[in-house]
Each structure stands twice: as C-alpha cells, then as structure tokens.
C-alpha cells in the first residue's frame with residue numbers, strides 16, 4: 001500500500017490524461033494535491049470530485065510557459081497547503097509534428113519552452129521550500145522520445161532529451177540535500193496526446209491501435225510509488241514502465 005499521508009503534491013497538466021489520474025491516485029494515497037493546468041474549469045472540477053470523495057485538493061489555472069504565473073502558483077499552493085513536498089512535472093505538448101524543414105520554428109520553441117522551460121520553472125519555484133525542509137521529490141514525466149529520434153517528432157524528442165538532462169542536473173545539484181529527482185517514461189498511454197498522434201498518421205506510434213495503449217492508471221501507480229520512501233534508492237535515475245524489475249517492485253504485472 002502506498003501511503004503519502006501528510007505530503008503535499010503539486011501536479012502540472014492535471015486537467016486530463018496522465019496528470020489527472022496521477023492527481024487522483026496521490027490523493028487516494030493520502031496526499032493533499034494541488035492540480036494545475038491552463039484549463040481552470042477542468043482542474044477545479046477534478047479537485048471538487050477529490051474533495052467530495054474525502055480527499056484534499058485545490059486547483060489553480062497555470063500556463064507553465066508563463067514563468068511568472070508558475071512562481072505565483074507555487075507561492076499560492078505553499079500558502080494554501082503549507083508547502084510542496086512533491087512536484088510532478090507532467091504537463092507537456094507534442095506538436096509540431098512534421099519534418100523540421102516543414103514546421104513553424106516558433107512552434108518548435110513553444111514545445112521546448114513548455115516541456116523543458118516549464119518543468120525547470122516549476123522545479124525552480126518549489127526548490128527553495130524543499131531545500132529549507134531538507135526533503136522533496138520531483139518526478140519529471142519523460143518518454144522514449146528522450147532517447148530515440150522518431151519521425152516527425154523533432155521538437156518533442158529534443159524537448160524530452162532536455163528534460164532528461166534536467167532530471168540529471170537536479171539530481172546532481174540537489175540529491176545530497178534531500179531532494180530526490182526521478183525521470184519516468186510512462187509508455188504508450190491512452191490519452192488525448194495519443195489521439196493527436198494517431199490522427200497525424202506520422203511515425204510508428206501513430207500506427208498503434210487504441211487497444212494497444214495502456215490506461216493512465218498504470219503509470220499513475222508507478223508515479224505514486226516513486227513519491228514514497230520505497231523508491232528512495234532509485235533517486236536520480238531515469239526509469240521506464242518497460243522495466244520489469246521496476247514493475248515488480250511496484251507490484252504491477254508486466255504488460
């Protein structure tokens with residue numbers, strides 16, 4: 001059983017998909033959860049459902065590409081819930097899909113700004129509190145795309161490779177100060193992002209059938225486990241749902 005009672009978690013991109021499911025799972029494990037996304041009404045509604053079910057959740061509208069908004073949101077979460085013990089850097093975008101020679105360079109920069117800049121801004125905003133407390137957990141949601149180039153996904157692959165190095169740098173700088181940072185690749189998960197990929201028809205992932213995709217509850221279980229003491233020895237690593245040894249430790253069947 002994963003017990004996160006007494007912990008405060010901030011989840012980005014909690015309006016749908018993996019982030020929503022992670023927020024619900026962390027709350028079920030006893031954490032107080034702050035849900036953030038650009039879709040304020042969606043995160044408010046999910047937080048309302050968590051509270052109605054006996055959990056503790058608050059919601060904030062936050063575009064992680066706007067770094068001032070990120071700082072203000074982290075401060076609001078700390079003021080409302082006391083502190084942030086856990087940051088799940090989940091918010092991410094995939095577009096633009098296409099060869100680099102075809103896509104809008106500004107769209108490439110937006111992907112880098114959201115997937116790398118936004119994650120770094122969120123970490124930067126919560127680190128002072130974690131360092132003062134002498135403990136904290138940051139989970140950066142990675143992808144196989146961080147490590148292998150995929151057709152039409154230059155912006156996304158480059159951004160996730162940047163996020164991978166952010167994980168390593170955070171672990172290097174803050175690991176001995178009590179802040180555990182993990183990268184985690186969730187596999188192919190049945191979310192809106194995968195619907196966009198299928199609709200594009202570009203690259204190998206677009207060929208996957210929806211029935212081939214995992215439910216978001218699977219990676220959410222691993223992410224909740226990474227926030228627990230049981231995962232302490234894996235801090236600093238880039239982990240993947242494809243690792244059978246990791247699944248065994250979490251108590252999940254191999255796919």
Ligand code: NAP
Nearest residue numbers: 013015017018037038039063064091092188189191192193
């Ligand atoms: P999704 O269904 O498209 O959800 C993405 C979430 O990110 C939404 O809640 C969205 O909320 C939020 N978001 C996007 N841009 C944002 C911004 N600028 N500021 C704040 N929030 C923003 O995607 P998903 O599949 O759940 O993906 C979640 C994470 O897993 C991403 O980092 C993705 O790269 C990674 N991942 C997914 C898969 C997969 O198979 N699904 C595989 C590998 C990695 P708003 O639109 O309301 O802002």
